[in-house]
Amino acid sequence: MRAVDVIAKKRDGLPLTKAEIDWFIAAYTRGDLPDYQASAFLMAVFLRGMTREETVNLTLAMAHSGDILDLSDIIPYAVDKHSSGGVGDKTTLVVLPLVAACGVRVAKMSGRGLGFSGGTLDKMEAIAGYNVNLTETEFRAAVGRTGLVLAGQTRELAPADGKFYALRDVTATVPCLPLIASSIMSKKIAAGANGIVLDVKAGRGAFMNTVESARELAQIMVDIGVDAGRDMTAVISDMNQPLGVAVGNALEVVEAIETLRGGGPADFREHCLHVAVHMLRLAGQGAKWTDTDEARKLLEHYLNNGAALSKFKEMVAGQGGDVAMVDNPALLPQAALVEEVSVVQSGHIAQVAADQIGIAASELGAGREKKGDLIDLAVGLKVYVKVGDRVTAGAPLATIYANDAAKLASCRERLTGAITYSPTPVEPLPLFYDTLYGN
Numbered sequence: 001m002r003a004v005d006v007i008a009k010k011r012d013g014l015p016l017t018k019a020e021i022d023w024f025i026a027a028y029t030r031g032d033l034p035d036y037q038a039s040a041f042l043m044a045v046f047l048r049g050m051t052r053e054e055t056v057n058l059t060l061a062m063a064h065s066g067d068i069l070d071l072s073d074i075i076p077y078a079v080d081k082h083s084s085g086g087v088g089d090k091t092t093l094v095v096l097p098l099v100a101a102c103g104v105r106v107a108k109m110s111g112r113g114l115g116f117s118g119g120t121l122d123k124m125e126a127i128a129g130y131n132v133n134l135t136e137t138e139f140r141a142a143v144g145r146t147g148l149v150l151a152g153q154t155r156e157l158a159p160a161d162g163k164f165y166a167l168r169d170v171t172a173t174v175p176c177l178p179l180i181a182s183s184i185m186s187k188k189i190a191a192g193a194n195g196i197v198l199d200v201k202a203g204r205g206a207f208m209n210t211v212e213s214a215r216e217l218a219q220i221m222v223d224i225g226v227d228a229g230r231d232m233t234a235v236i237s238d239m240n241q242p243l244g245v246a247v248g249n250a251l252e253v254v255e256a257i258e259t260l261r262g263g264g265p266a267d268f269r270e271h272c273l274h275v276a277v278h279m280l281r282l283a284g285q286g287a288k289w290t291d292t293d294e295a296r297k298l299l300e301h302y303l304n305n306g307a308a309l310s311k312f313k314e315m316v317a318g319q320g321g322d323v324a325m326v327d328n329p330a331l332l333p334q335a336a337l338v339e340e341v342s343v344v345q346s347g348h349i350a351q352v353a354a355d356q357i358g359i360a361a362s363e364l365g366a367g368r369e370k371k372g373d374l375i376d377l378a379v380g381l382k383v384y385v386k387v388g389d390r391v392t393a394g395a396p397l398a399t400i401y402a403n404d405a406a407k408l409a410s411c412r413e414r415l416t417g418a419i420t421y422s423p424t425p426v427e428p429l430p431l432f433y434d435t436l437y438g439n
């Protein structure tokens, strides 16, 4: 087989066979195909799409591009969660230790920032020393030790996704249903979780802009998971405005720590509790945590009494991170330039465009322009308003954290354009739109 023929077939809109997909993924994973051919393949898929059968075959080829982790000897029933990517989405940092505080073992492989959406690994690396590059043996040992591990894809697990993910980020091929579904589900299948909660974002700050397209993505991922013998739940959540207040790596870590201390922005705390309730429900396997209200009370208790924060610290320490930074977030990377921005007109907030806020943070240096770019962990924004808020001119709108005056100025401009006002009341946005189950 020749890569150029597979690319040409997809370029011309024809469905690829399982053999062609398997061959392409295996050859690229081995390093036999250059990045430029993989990029052309990704763009062809982006423009031409894939059938359901091709998407399933691509997912399985990527899942089997490395080892499939079997955690059953250390975790009888492992739960995991994954977000399809959004702006200000630091949910994993709170939900993992929170669920682990309830005695549920959680082993998660996360990714780096993609497009304008942030990445959990980049955020965790704001904590000095935190090691996201675990080998399979270290990954297993960490779960055995603390019941909680949060790391990057090991080179052994779904390596095809690891390679594709970095290419997609810089070739404008991120917002594509078959590529997102195969990326997320190949990792989840390879990482060995039995129960998986997917947080599928919908809106202008998500890769799926409408609730309908997010539901389509959620359904195919749920189906792929069920076919692979996993219990699946997918929540469809809003991503028209940023989640919480902070956008940017270290800033988001601080907000996650505040939430683990029982505080944090109301929308973010609520979002975390909702996702965690679903993780507990799966972990309970019909025998425990079937009552949503009781599960929620337990989770609130562990947020308020510091148990979730302790688990987070255990995880940080276990992976080599500096726990002093968790105790004192002022030790996390700090930006040199801090500028307050005010509300420009009295009225009601009609829009806080999450995509523009995500791009603004990325342009400050929080995201990558090219594969392998270094990011600035300290920069980002805090945006204090939500759609539907009644505001008065001169009240605090946002704070910009920058390390470069020119970038700060263009961030201010983009931020100003991202916020729109209405003289009449505006309905607040819902946090969630729907839930899909498959088990």
Ligand code: URA
Pocket (backbone or CB within 6 Å): 083, 084, 085, 111, 114, 179, 180, 181, 183, 184
């Ligand atoms: N998260 C992933 O792991 N992959 C995607 O493509 C998007 C979000």
